[in-house]
Amino acid sequence: MRIVVIFLCKDSLIQRQSEKKAVTLHIIYDNNTVMNMLNFTVGPVMSADAVREIGAEQVPYFRTSEFSATMKENEQLMKEFAKADDDARVVFITGSGTASMEASVMNLLTADDKVLVVNGGSFGQRFVDLCELYAIPHTVIKMETGQQITAEMLEQYDNQGYTAFLVNVHETSTGVHYDIDLISKFCRRNNLFLLVDAISSFLADEFDMKQLGADVMITGSQKALACPPGISVIVLSPRAIERIERNDVRCMYLNLKDALRNGERGQTPYTPAVGILLQIHCRLKEIERNGGVAAEIERTRNLAMDFRQKIAHLPLEPITQSPSNAVTSLHPLNNSAFSIFEMLKDEYGIWICPNGGDMRDTVFRVGHIGALTPADNSTLVAAFDELHKIGKL
């Protein structure tokens, strides 16, 4: 295997990092340039060696009983880790998280619904846009950046004829993790269909689909599943499956009825990203071996706590009081957030996650999902310390 490490700066910090990571963190940009980066973005994240080894294999032909068996096991493990009903089903879509958000809105909601949508950032806005696109009657619960949802906010919608509730349990753009127990209680007492985007939260924050009465949970391969991007996953409760069967949608590729029918034999209607599905299988089995979903969430929580403690002395202000374990969103007090992202990238070989739009200069995010360790946190914090010392943080 060809490994060329290019040092973008002579900084001693990078030298240390490169020595430690030389094998697992080399990244090819094109055929000639390989860069060694430490990745704290919220996707794609860093993958374990075993997952990357599968990426080096030939991709097998997939209309076989062998591949079907792997897919059935993927479905079973996803159900187990989401704590879904025994009769739940799982659909694997070759596409981004947005493909699964759209498939869910399109296949599960109709013009006869009356939907509440929590909108606290770009991904909440995406659900609002999808409701508008598909003419789903809806009311928006507009949140301030990083704001937690409260009982008072929800109470005004009690007994108002709502039929469904849409929420990004972790609004990835701001880092806020909404109080899903509160939302669950509200939905139960109003008998609402509960559709949850847990794209960046699954395996990072606790989520018990059956206990919460959630009907849909969406995630993506490049988040805490720590595989390359290309697959999104939808876990469907029996009530969700009924809705799909009743509904006729005008889309071939995102038709969930078709996906469910093919899934019965461990297949997909069209050629899926076979390689990524095998990587997901490897990762799910690894989580199972290491103690299951509880142990994985605990590992992520510890990593997040470790990072938040290590930056307590720095001029970085958390933008939410109720963060997900998946990410810490920070407002730097003394410099542009985007400049800090660029300096870390170009001078330190570290990616943090920039924000777009209005928050480009005021907020960056540090992810805690993927193959990261407390030592990686220390590397990033040491870089922050250096920037702070020279007045750039």
Next chain:
Amino acid sequence: MRIVVIFLCKDSLIQRQSEKKAVTLHIIYDNNTVMNMLNFTVGPVMSADAVREIGAEQVPYFRTSEFSATMKENEQLMKEFAKADDDARVVFITGSGTASMEASVMNLLTADDKVLVVNGGSFGQRFVDLCELYAIPHTVIKMETGQQITAEMLEQYDNQGYTAFLVNVHETSTGVHYDIDLISKFCRRNNLFLLVDAISSFLADEFDMKQLGADVMITGSQKALACPPGISVIVLSPRAIERIERNDVRCMYLNLKDALRNGERGQTPYTPAVGILLQIHCRLKEIERNGGVAAEIERTRNLAMDFRQKIAHLPLEPITQSPSNAVTSLHPLNNSAFSIFEMLKDEYGIWICPNGGDMRDTVFRVGHIGALTPADNSTLVAAFDELHKIGKL
């Protein structure tokens, strides 16, 4: 890297094949089983070592100028190899070829069109289904299995007010390669918008988009691009871009207007299969270094000719007189096609491509795309010879 080769049979043929291919052809089904397979399916196909090495790398963060530059180069090389207009554009969809077929029908055709659709197999039928789904007025030109289109068939549609023509230039399910020059002339004299699914034909058969006056060409990462499945590609003529800009579609994920706007800066609206896009880049650059699209087509044609010569003595009947270079579709005279597929898979470690539906027992296909050589053809033909000798072919 962990390499375990499992011999599914003790056949001397397999021993030889395994010795030759032990490094490049090991395939992981799960964490414990690795199988060494020679892959003649029409996707996923076998990838070159350089492409697979990228699969072993960490996937980089992609909202960067570095990734944008790679994507711009992908667009440029795709245009060059498709011989598209300088003002053409290329969209990369994270999804199967069907996602791009649907995006094309949805974004480029409207209820004001009157469309001719060639239907000679499963993929022709898919275009018909899409026209029905989106209420696009259309007339079906129904073809017999493997039948070539003729001037007489087309003449009856001259001057009948048609506005667009839809064809799978290579109908992958039967192997027929339609006479695209004939279709092009018909479209030019009737001023038809020409939309071509070249999913399994691009880089295998000649295709000069500008000369043919084709407006859309679709392909997929797992065909002759010889990368893992997960990305499909749409090349759009200036006339196609105009149609997209004029049209409003009710789909977020497959919205080509949005894809074109993001593509201007080398980005995609949603997280793409970044790893596969880097692999496509590697492959396109490799083709460029090896003499460009003409040399790649020539290599594939030679491989197909070599195979067709080597099986001339066997009871295998070609089902079309005008085959694509990408695949040879064969009707075995003495045994079920599906049984032959299964024997080759389970006893010889070789995948050929089974057919579904009505053709399950009568037709199998042998692909000539991907990292295959004349020696691989000989391995397959030796297996056919053995089966023939024992009365199973």
